[in-house]
């Protein structure tokens with residue numbers, strides 16, 4: 001009898017049914033996405049980042065297609081964690097797929113506050129969004145090892161839930177930052193978020209985004225994210241990684257696994273095709289059959305050096 005490949009994977013002690021993670025900000029609150037796509041194909045889906053108080057976000061335009069990717073400058077518009085808990089929190093257990101809550105804030109204490117409220121809902125893990133430009137005085141937590149580890153320590157104090165630290169490909173030195181957040185208590189790192197970018201309309205001469213500079217995502221950033229995954233996985237082989245950036249096919253997932261990721265995020269691809277996760281999993285299963293792979297773990301970090 002033909003045995004089916006084992007698609008489950010692990011992030012440390014945390015088990016995922018499949019290696020696919022629906023990335024934060026690209027599947028709404030997850031609850032609203034459940035009617036659009038089959039969420040069973042994901043090991044986990046990450047709800048939009050939430051802050052302690054409501055954030056109104058930036059004014060339009062906040063999204064733009066450019067090149068083969070997209071720019072966003074949404075400014076983490078969200079209703080605040082308490083309203084989110086009241087509106088969405090009670091729907092999560094009925095979704096049938098693990099939902100991770102994403103915490104964001106201006107200070108380490110704010111991240112801790114958000115995490116303590118998220119922990120009262122049925123989220124199964126917390127992702128710390130260290131890679132949005134909201135550090136006190138500007139900047140980004142994920143570019144500063146000390147600031148990033150203070151955030152992780154504050155969340156760790158607030159809850160025992162599994163915790164991922166979402167880092168930034170804008171960081172010149174990703175390994176020391178990954179090391180600092182692991183030391184502070186992160187169970188895994190997510191590599192990574194969007195790459196800073198900008199674009200301009202040559203007819204109107206206006207910036208594509210109201211905030212001018214925003215986050216560039218989609219196909220073109222895949223090599224940048226793969227570089228981050230490879231650098232961290234080879235320097236810190238015991239730290240689990242969710243590789244994220246530019247994934248749109250089963251082959252992309254394999255590439256991230258080979259580079260050393262244990263799970264792989266799908267983000268911008270949802271905007272062109274909300275059910276892309278189903279196609280990616282079919283393509284992944286084909287690759288497994290073609291290469292006689294029985295278990296996801298056979299591919300993780302299995303790149304062959306020259």
Ligand SMILES: Cc1cc2nc3c(=O)[nH]c(=O)nc-3n(C[C@H](O)[C@H](O)[C@H](O)COP(=O)(O)O)c2cc1C
Nearest residue numbers: 023024025049072129192193217218245246267268
């Ligand atoms: C419109 C949009 C909104 C996003 N919002 C968030 C967010 O709220 N929190 C977060 O951690 N990442 C957010 N991201 C980043 C994605 O989760 C992902 O890390 C990034 O887009 C790279 O992956 P991709 O190339 O597959 O999109 C957002 C991305 C997009 C395109």
